[in-house]
Amino acid sequence: MNYIIKTTGLSKRAKDKALASDINLDVYKGEIYGLLGKNGAGKTTIMKMLTGMTIPTSGEIALFGKSFNEQSKTLLRRVGSLIEYPTFYEHLTAMDNLRLHCEYLGYYDEQGMKQALDLVQLSGIEKKKVKEFSLGMKQRLGLARAIVAKPELIILDEPTNGLDPIGIKDIRDLILVLNKQYGITFVLSSHILGEMEQVVNRIGVIENGRLIQQVALEDIRKQHTDYIELLTSDPKKTVYLLESELGIVNMKLIQGDRIRIYDLKHTQQQISRMLISHNIELEEIQKRNSSLEDYFYKLIHGGGRHD
Helix, strand or coil, rough: EEEEEEEEEEEEEEECCEEEEEEEEEEEECEEEEEEEECCCCHHHHHHHHCCCCCCCEEEEEEEEECHHHHHHHHHEEEEEEEECCCCCCEHHHHHHHHHHHHCCCCCHHHHHHHHHHHHHCCCCCCHHHHHHCCCHHHHHHHHHCCCCCCCEEEEEEECCCCHHHHHHHHHHHHHHHHHHHCCCEECCCCCCHHHHHHEEEEEEEEEEEEEEEEEEHHHHHHCCEEHHHHHCCCCHHHHHHHHHCCCCCEEEEEECCEEEECCCCHHHHHHHHHHHHHCEEEEEEEEEHHHHHHHHHHHHHCCCCC
């Protein structure tokens, strides 16, 4: 297998706290890999170690089949990245910021810089100073900086932060184009699981600084788990009635008020009639298919009846 990234026992500690522990990450050439985890799970720490922004406490990183350490940072010339909030020289224009970045990389393609701005929908503002940019525009400029030198690997931490729905779709489409047409490998993190589901090929789930699962999205889709989801006026009483009246135990209380029933021996009509007969106001009931969000939730919170 042709790995772009391979880590072995990668760990990072800060004082007495483990930020990342024993991370064995594999990213294949040409794929779009998604790092999923709650805020503070350790995704950004891992990305910072992969881009040389943070030195690991222990473990090894291989990029493009070569060991990556303090003495081999020239490998980063083949990597584009956007980690956390993008920072720029605010008094300079977007083009001037790109020129400085490219000069550092030894990349002198003026047309390529203009093309990068065009790809992220920032063409025509070359002379506008960055201090006049909105958060969304700065995020787009950060993406332009990540892709300008046409790297083999691009690492993006929450790349759609600050963007409206149209901007999110634009960035998603850009990632897909760069991946399919140019063969660029991507590692992404995002808290918007629905967006990740439309882009990534494979995911790594991070929990409390540990990589607890790596799985292809196609393997998740093959599970095709169906369930019934309800929203009622009294979720706790509803859970009790579903168990006592209908014998349903395979269910979960989601986000404090939504109930997902995985035992489908009763129809939606039977469930509705029972709840209405016990004066439970049924606000919503529908049959759904499991998604990446469902898989992630089950993996993080475990199985069982309800939280």
